[in-house]
Amino acid sequence: MSGAGGERPGDAARRALRAARARETETGGDGVAPGEGEEGRADRARRPGDAARQALRVAAAAKEAERRDAAPEAEAAEDAERVERARQVEGIERVERARQVERAERSDQADTGGSAAARPGGRPGDVAREALRAARAEARRAEEAAAAAASDQPPARPVRRPPSPSQAAAAGSAARGRTARDLKQFLTTAFRMPSDQAEPETPAPAPDSVAVTGPPEPDPPAPAPADTSHLPRTMATPHRDSELRRTFPSLPSRAAAPAASGFAETWWGNAWVRALEEGALDVKRLGRGRSYAERGHVDAITVTPGLVLAYVQGSRPRPYRVQLRLRTFGEDEWERLLETAADRPADIAALLDKELPQTLADSGVPLLPGPGELEPRCSCPDFGHPCKHAAALCYQTARLLDADPFVLLLLRGRGEREVLDALSRRNAARAARERRPAALPGVRATEALVPRQLPPLPPPLPAPAHPEQPPVYPGVPGGPDPFALDQLATDAAARAHALLTTGHDPVGDLTLWQDAVRLAAARPGSGLTASTRALYATLADAVGRTPGDLARAVAAWRQGGPEGLAVLEEPWDPPAGRFDRARPLLLAADLPAFRPSHNHLTHPDGRLQLRFGRDGLWYAYESEPGQDDWWPRGTPDLDPVGALTGLGTADDI
DSSP states (O other), X not given: OOSGGGSOHHHHHHHHHHHHHHHHHHHTTTTOOTTOHHHHHHHHHSOHHHHHHHHHHHHHHHHHHHHHHHHHHHHHHHHHHHHHHHHHHHHHHHHHHHHHHHHHHHHHHHHHTSOGGGSGGGOHHHHHHHHHHHHHHHHHHHHHHXXXXXXXXXXXXXXXXXXXXXXXHHHHHHHHHHHHHHHXXXXXXXXXXXOSSOOOOOOOOOGGGOOSSSOOOOOOOOOOOOOOTTSXXXXXXXXXXXXTBEEEOOOOOOOOOOTTSOSSSSHHHHHHHHHHHHTOSOHHHHHHHHHHHHTTOBOOEEEETTEEEEEEOOSSSSOEEEEEEOXXXXXXXHHHHHHHHHHOHHHHHHHXXXXXXXXXXXXXXXXXXXXXXXXXXXXXXXXOSSOHHHHHHHHHHHHHHHHOTHHHHHHTTOOHHHHHHHHHHHHHHHHXXXXXXXXXOOOOHHHHTSOOOOOOOOOOOOOOSSOOOOOXXXXXXXXXXXXXXXXXXXXXXXXXXXXXXXXXXXXXXXXXXXXXXXXXXTSOSSSOOHHHHHHHHHHHHHHTOOHHHHHHHHHHHHHHHHHHHHHHHOOOOOOTTHHHHHHHHHHHTTOOOOEEETTEEEOTTSSEEEEEOTTSOEEEEEOOTTTOOOEEEEEEESSHHHHTTTSOOTTTO
8 A cells, every 4th residue: 555554553653753852852951842831841751652652553543444444445356356267267167168078079970970969968959958057057156256246245155266386286285185184084993883973975865856957867776885895894793692682694685676576585574574665755765775685785683672773884985873663562462462372372383483473463462563663763864764774774674584583573572582481381371271170069068067877888708718819920121020020919919818817917017128038038939040049139239238148038037937037137145944954955865065155056066056046946057167157957946956857867966
């Protein structure tokens, strides 16, 4: 700027300082000019710096006022210059576009032999429509620039200006710096798990937003999976699975099925898809979601009560987090469903075969979802209901239901094991109720306790003379010994006959050892045969003795019954009397003097022995000389000499 308003504040300050010094020189030594009075003295008392600062403030205020006055004209000039430059740039772009169209026409003519009008890009109508669009765009930009200039506001859309060589070099350096920053940011977040927040993605255009100029363009195909080599292979966590949480691996891609045919392979899978399609608001999004599912863009699926969760690969490198929510059953609904299934065993068998019976789905409890019952949620910015990612997850869930209908029961609130256990308990309770016998007719207590005269009992039948022979038991491989069974049956018949005739059981007072000896002694035959040895071994093992002990006890039992067994096992001291008179009787029979010990009298050479029993009888025993291995022999007798009869001649003794 020029003039007084354009000088710098420093110049004004210096000029004011020089003027102050000149006034001081004119006033003389006291610094007061003639006629100045008290005011002059006050001005003289001021320092030169104060005057300079005051002049600086005045100059700055004047400059600011001049700038405010000149601002509207400068802004208007700048806006006009901007509009002019925008028109120049649009003209350059239009010329460049026309050159591109001309080059394309020439290329088409070279390819088709001069018939450029045969290709859609080279028809005169297309060139005219393109020029019309460019003219309309230029007019619209000019109107926006004029409106912005009139309202002292910048245009809504900045106009691109052709960069100068220096600006292009600076832009290249900035681009390289930005690329380095982007690469660093990319490496920092490459392995970060996606969050629940929505990620930017261009939403699909609405059906009514199609341009009316130019021929309609076909719908773009579903994008191929983006490069996700820097991301984890899967974001599923199967190690956290439990009864109420199941993770299914990603299903492989498959050939696209005709749109007329169902997506799933079972009727319940198609019912799931039908619930999605009947509640959808955009058919095109369903088509894209079905394409995603068929191409395998859905990662591993996690199913919990009321929720299906998976990551779906969209057009961005990072997949989107998708959820499908379904209402779970209450206790009353589960009770009705389980009771219905328990009433039909065929439904339980179908469930075990991984099939969902139609009768169970139509039992009054809405097992399959209805239209609008599925609630999709996705982290993408598309507000469609559902978006293509949620539709893809719903289609893949139908494939899971094809393989295992228990997934549907899990979504409703209960796992497979819990459902099967509940059905088993109900079947067991039902079977127990069916097997319960019918209640017998009761008798009132007053009627049962009424005194009455009972008729006399009939006289008992006469007892048989002897017990009959038991039936013969056949031998079965791996079964019990038929001879042992025959012996037990014979013994039981003998005991019953004795009890019937005498009223006393001779075996009832025996100990376990005595009864085992009795059973072994009742074995017919003599000598230890194979079957006898087997019987002895079994009985001895049952009472904790050896077969040799049992054989010695059997010999004593056969000699004198229970008293003979007591003489074998229980030494005692008899009173004076018959035991003392036995030795003189043996000497009178020309026998040597026997050695007494308790109730035993032993021959001097140690091969014969007499034992005095509590019943007053003498029992003879034999042993090898010097072995002390005594075995019962002969028949008990009141006379000790008679007990030795039959054991050898007097000369032998």
